[in-house]
Amino acid sequence: MLSRTADHLYWMSRSIERAENLARMLDARYRHELLPHAPEVLVRDWEAMLNALGLLSAYESKHGAIEPRAAFEFLCFDREHAGSIVSVLRQARENARAVRGSITSEMWETINATWLEARRYRAGSTEGGVGDFLEWVKDRSNLWRGVTLGTMLRDEAFRFTRIGTFLERADATARMLLARLPSSIEPPSVDAASADLNAWTILLRSLSAFEVYRKVYRDAVTPWRVTELLVLHAELPRSLRRSMNELHSGLAAVANEQSRETERRAGELQAQLHFGRLDDLTRTGTQRFLVSFLARLNDLADRIAQDFLVPVGE
Amino acid sequence: MVRLWGDMGAAFNEMQLPDGSYRPHYARYAEWLAEQAEERLSRKRAEADSLFHRVGITFAIDGEHEGMERLIPFDVMPRVVPIDEWRALEKGLKQRVRALNAFIHDIYHEQDILRAKRVPAEQVLGNAQYRPEMQGIEVPGGIYAHVAGIDVVRSDSGGFHVLEDNLRVPSGVSYMLENRKMMMRLFPELFARHSIAPVEQYPDQLLENLRSVAPIGVDAPTVVLLTPGAQNSAYFEHAFLAQQMGIELVEGQDLFVHDDAVYMRTTRGPRRVDVIYRRLDDDFLDPLAFRPDSMLGVPGLLSVYRAGRVTVANAIGTGVADDKSIYPYVPDMIRFYLGEEPLIANVPTWILRRPDDCEYVLANLAKLVVKEVHGAGGYGMLIGPAATRAELDEFRARIRARPESYVAQPTIALSTCPTFVEASLAPRHVDLRPFVLSGADITIVPGGLTRVALREGSLVVNSSQGGGTKDTWVLNT
16 A cells, blocks of 8 residues: 555544544533532643643633633634644545545545534534534544444555554543543552542543443442553453554554564553553552553654654655 | 526527427437426435535635635536437547547657648647657557547537547546436436446446556556646546546655656555556656656656656657647548548637638637637637627737637537526536547447536536536437
8 A cells, every 4th residue: 555545544543533532522521510610620620631732822822811611612613723623623534535545435425524514513503512512523433433344445544544543542541541630749549549539430431431330340430440441441442452452453464574663562562451450550650651651652653654654754 | 397498599409409399319308307396406406516515526726725625516407419429429539539649659750740741840849748758659559648538519500520639638537427426316217217328337448448558568567546636626536536446546756766667655665556547747747857846746757658667648748639739630630540531520720820810810800719729728718709899809919929829710509408507497508528548449438528518608618617517328219
């Protein structure tokens, strides 16, 4: 396959997955804000989120002080920066358009129709508010995934599409978990990290993992178990371990002469999640573990670009 | 019930006879039409628009910002051609393309036709589209115009004429294929009532032809489609054809030349390319040979091509045969190379570099159509009867300054076909572009792309100037 084609496929699926994860993050915030909160807590949470997305200064230069409604609209509909859901959907569509011959026509039509419809959404344009829009984004991503799995030949193009999806998903799950941890000094144990169990339930719901949690643990929600589920569960579609399994097998399937080291590093990370125990992995703190996980993921993304895609600066 | 209205004067009506009755090949369609509520057709038309948008069958207009693609208006009324008429047309088109290929071969070899003074040598050798780099080069099968789009029109007499030959990178075939798909989706009952010749085999025929012209000694050739990229107005067609043929859609940056061969960059390393179906003009193909500022081409491609180690289709240098200044000589080419009389006539053309022709045209400008010889897409054109006095004066000055840059033709009342316009069904002028494929054989998919001038009275069918398209049916009776 053309390297450029692989590059577009990879970014197409990363963008769709990113739109979905942005919707999931915002959905969690949206539900969270329906609970009673002190205003300064809301502002701090929004700051943390915008900062994690690298959009805090862009937001502040446009809107000044943090205001939840403006922040939602900034992350959903603002087409002037590349980080909003609508902008990310546009990037997905531009990448798909560049390789529309390499994806099935159903995939293209789904992604194109999504973009055409997304353009019609404006701040305040939906009766059900931003919640309706976020549901719609998740629906479209679910549809796209179904169409992809249901129509695409399991060839190299499919592998690169999946590699993009799971790299992005591992990144998002790690970030959402990280955002749930208290940002102050590292606490002695995860169980003591937060008394706000509601927030952990919301995290589970926003990762479609609440029912799964009940099935797996048949017990009350605790931060420790939530962390274990999201990091180490082998079968949970959005867990770090599951995403790394998919990423590693994807890389093995597309291996070329120069990609051995990339595959090895992905395998090493996957093996840690496969055989590791949560108290070992988080011995120096859950936060530190997640930060290092994100750094290693980032290294893999760079190496994938170098080995298979359009090398930067060529 | 749907009513037809409007009158296009002397123009040949594809559907109706002057007394208002229907031509035999439209009889069944007219029966069906009479049963339809106008509201149903409007709904179908809206459905077609939304489907085309969704599928992204759009073209980008130069200068419009990204993501702002437009639809080429699609008309739900088909253009019907009876089979016997099609067979005659097909024969004439094959004859014409055979002669054009022979002409290009001759021009880049012995130049017999120039020595016989049947075509003025300076018209050819001084033409910007003449590529001296091609002199003496052998191309596989001696074929230059692998894909030709020959625009034909029907005049008031009812006979077909060739209006223009397109031998460089003719486009529009994807609309032919998509229009058919759309009609079958919207009106399946019409296809049950009629025996319509299929067109879906086009991509297979094209691929077979492209494989057949691979460099000698290559058994399983790798064929790619070279596009200028997603910003190009015909990008949809490039992606569509590549997908239909199952070949890679490449941009210049995906290809490179190494050791006298062309390779593409893949996720598993370089892979050899044997045939390039290019949808990029000569000028942009190779910055080392042609325009040095081209970012779209492949440096070194020409030298590999000249060495016969890659095939480029259409060949480099075909533009010398489809220039408007060469067009008047095509009937003579047919006589010269084939020893036959042309089966399809040209539109009579005055060549303004000839002083007598020029004088006549200047005196009768208001009745004529004047075309710039290197113009394309309906630009640089004067339609005398529709022009203002100021426009006529301006063109008169331009012709006096550079008469060799212009040709003129009588205004032809292009035939009309009923078309769904805002108010109702009304006659609009149409042309027809069949796609002629040259490989081991010459093949033409029955029909082609019918383009329609949507503005009342307009004769310009180009999509960049407000033209639309129709499905074209070749009907077995």
